[in-house]
Each structure stands twice: as structure tokens, then as C-alpha cells.
Amino acid sequence: MxxxxxxxxxxxxxxxxxxxxxxxxxxxxxxxxxxxxxxxxxxxxxxxxxxxxxxxxxxxxxxxxxxxxxxxxxxxxxxxxxxxxxxxxxxxxxxxxxxxxxxxxxxxxxxxxxxxxGVDPDTIVPGSLAPVGAATECDGGWLIDGRWPFTSGAVWGNWFLLGSQVPAPGERPRLLHVVIPREDIEIDDNWYAIGLRGTGSCDVVANQAFVPTHRLIDSGDLLGGRSPWSSRHRTSVYRTPILPGLAVHVAATALGLARAGLDDAADRFGVQDDRYMGSPKSRRPGLHMRLAEANTEVRSAELLIEDTIGLLRQAADGTDSKQLRAHAKYQGSYAIELCRRALDRVTTAAGGRAAFDGSRLQQAFRDVTMASQHQVADLDTVGEAYGRTRLGMDPGAHPL
Missing domain, CATH: 1.10.540.10 (Acyl-CoA dehydrogenase/oxidase, N-terminal domain)
Structure with a gap:
């Protein structure tokens, strides 16, 4: 199976x-x-x-x-x-x-x-959420300057969702998320990476791009679930906490990649011979155990994602808390790590032929490795926050 x-x-x-x-x-x-x-x-x-x-x-x-x-x-x-x-x-x-x-x-x-x-519900909106842009208030809105990395799908973007901050020397800056049309964006085609190579996740640049007030939101309102607009829809999905929700988004990709990679590994192990031992690789007990553990890791990731969706539903429906967010974000992030471990486990045993371009296992391994570098998959920081809540403590300063 x-x-x-x-x-x-x-x-x-x-x-x-x-x-x-x-x-x-x-x-x-x-x-x-x-x-x-x-x-x-x-x-x-x-x-x-x-x-x-x-x-x-x-x-x-x-x-x-x-x-x-x-x-x-x-x-x-x-x-x-x-x-x-x-x-x-x-x-x-x-x-x-x-x-x-x-x-x-x-x-x-x-x-x-x-x-x-309004004109096209399939409009393409890439972006980069990190607040690396600079926002300066002006008549009717803000002027935005900056360079944003990891803007997946940039070449096809119609609009761009970008994080920015209002400089405040000696004080904590105010953070904003803004939406900028394609005509005000320059694309720097610099995406050369170990994995997710086909995503076009290059840098985008804005120079004095004017953003009227209706095209921005205070990041605290967006990420903290305080937006007055999120409740004006027919469902509660827009009241789902953003950062734990993004962990589930990334985990969904890792899950599919892990499934594809493990299926490719099983196919390879089933037909390859050990050229030195003169026997099929499929007879190796070590491979049996690697596949068993890797499959169980991926199934565990799937169940964690399922459970996390339930937690997010509770938050969206009104039972939100820092403790719940820390729990949900950690589980989503840990699901990504389980998928990475599973692919690492089988790639190690797959042999040299699996390392060539064109190998689905190799590509899945590279892609999940790259996906696991996403900020929401930082287990050290989110693990600290979740661990603190398990001790009855406040989760701390980690964004949730």
C-alpha cells in the first residue's frame, strides 16, 4: 500500500x-x-x-x-x-x-x-508578508519603498500583498500590510534555490508607490484577528487566526510532496537490484523499516493537520486564545517537519540514481527541504511558545 x-x-x-x-x-x-x-x-x-x-x-x-x-x-x-x-x-x-x-x-x-x-475572482495576488518595506504617510495614504524576497508567483501577479513598517526611531515601529498594483512593482528575477525552483519566488521592488488608505491594514489588526472586515462574510473562515492558518497552508504542500516522494521511493525499491549483493533491494529489512517509519510520519502529519483544522475552526467560531494559537501553529509546523524527515529517511536509502534531475523523489526532497525553511516552520520559536503554554505560562513575544 x-x-x-x-x-x-x-x-x-x-x-x-x-x-x-x-x-x-x-x-x-x-x-x-x-x-x-x-x-x-x-x-x-x-x-x-x-x-x-x-x-x-x-x-x-x-x-x-x-x-x-x-x-x-x-x-x-x-x-x-x-x-x-x-x-x-x-x-x-x-x-x-x-x-x-x-x-x-x-x-x-x-x-x-x-x-x-470584483472584475475577476481568479486575480493573481502574490506577495511577501515580512515587514521589510518602509511606509511614509502622505495626503490620502502612504508612500511605500522596499525590496521583498520570496514573492512566489511574482511574474504572474496582478496585485501584490506586502508587509511594511513605519519607521519610528527609538520606538517599536508600526507594522502595515499593503496591496500594490502590478504597475507600481518592479520584479528582480533572482530566484535560484535548492528547491521549489519553479515557483518564481523572486524579489519585488517598490519605489515611492502610492497606496491609498483603503488598500492597507494595520498588521496587528490583521494578524491579531481584530479586523472589522473579517466578520462581514457568510462564513467564519476569515476570522481564522492568520499565522497558525499559514502553517496549515505550508503543511498542505509538504504533505502532498511527501506522499509523491514516498510513492516514488516504494516504486524504486520494488524494482531495483543491489548490484553488489546480487539481490533485490526490496528484500532488505532496513528498507522495510524505513518505509514503515516514513509512511507513519506522513500519516501522523496528516492527522496533525486534520486536528489543527479543528482548532482553527474553534478559534474562528469564537473560542480563540494565545494558548490555542500556539498549539495550532506548533502542530502545523511540526507536520511540515514530519514530512521533511520522512523524505530524508527514504532519500538516504534510495541510491545514486534517485539523485538525478527527473527523479520525483529527489524533487520532492528538495522542495520539502525548501518549504521547511519558511518562517512558520521555525520549530525553535513556535516550540518555545507552545511549550510555555503547557507550563501554564504566557507564550511570550513569538507572533501568533
């Missing part, structure tokens, strides 16, 4: 109680597979791959209903991103980012939502 044969219960604890709506079918998957090598070579998604995601309806999973989106659930997001990762990690990552940003824009002003999605 391969990992993809294992039944899962991701619908059991999802927000809002609806069933999973799987948009990434075999037809879409075939297009993603066909262009996976092109994506890697050119370092961004092929237009055909992006079009396949658009035509599937997956881009609008968490776009608000009020602007023509589907406003579904985190469980639907996990199912679709996970499925896309079975075909191509880069496409799954870009899908995850775009769905995540449309979800976050649901907490911003209705005027902005109308402006971005």
Missing part, C-alpha cells in the same frame, strides 16, 4: 462543516506534470500550468463569496494543494500562496476586495 492509498479524515474537523471540494483532478494534474520540468528550468510556472489552476477553479477556493469567490474551507484548501503537489511541487506551492493571500484579503476593506476581485 502506498501513502496515497491511506484513507484520511481531513473533512472531519474542517471549518464551517462542509465537505471537501476537490478541483485538482487528473486532467489538471496531467497539465501540471507536463510542465513541471519547464517550470524548474525557467524558474517560474509556465503559463499553461497557471491556466490549468485557474480553469480548475482552485484559485478562488478562499476568495470571498461577496466578490464572486467560493469562500470554502481550510479542509478544501488542504485537499487541493495536497493533490496539486502529487503532480508538481512548484504549482502546489504557488497555488497555496495565492489561495492564502486571497484568504487574507478577506480581512481587508470591502473597497479593496471589490477593486482586486
Amino acid at each position: 502506498t501513502v496515497t492509498d491511506v484513507p484520511d479524515g481531513a473533512a472531519a474537523n474542517e471549518p464551517n462543516g462542509s465537505g471537501r471540494d476537490l478541483r485538482i483532478d487528473e486532467r489538471t494534474g496531467a497539465v501540471l506534470t507536463e510542465h513541471a520540468a519547464w517550470n524548474e528550468e525557467h524558474r517560474h510556472l509556465a503559463e499553461e500550468a497557471l491556466s490549468a489552476l485557474r480553469e480548475s477553479g482552485a484559485l478562488r477556493l478562499l476568495v470571498p463569496d461577496r466578490v464572486g469567490g467560493d469562500e470554502l474551507t481550510f479542509a478544501d484548501m488542504v485537499a487541493n494543494v495536497r493533490e496539486a503537489a502529487l503532480y508538481d511541487g512548484a504549482a502546489a506551492w504557488v497555488l497555496m500562496v495565492l489561495v492564502g493571500h486571497s484568504w487574507m484579503l478577506g480581512s481587508m476593506t470591502e473597497e479593496l476586495q471589490d477593486e482586486v476581485y
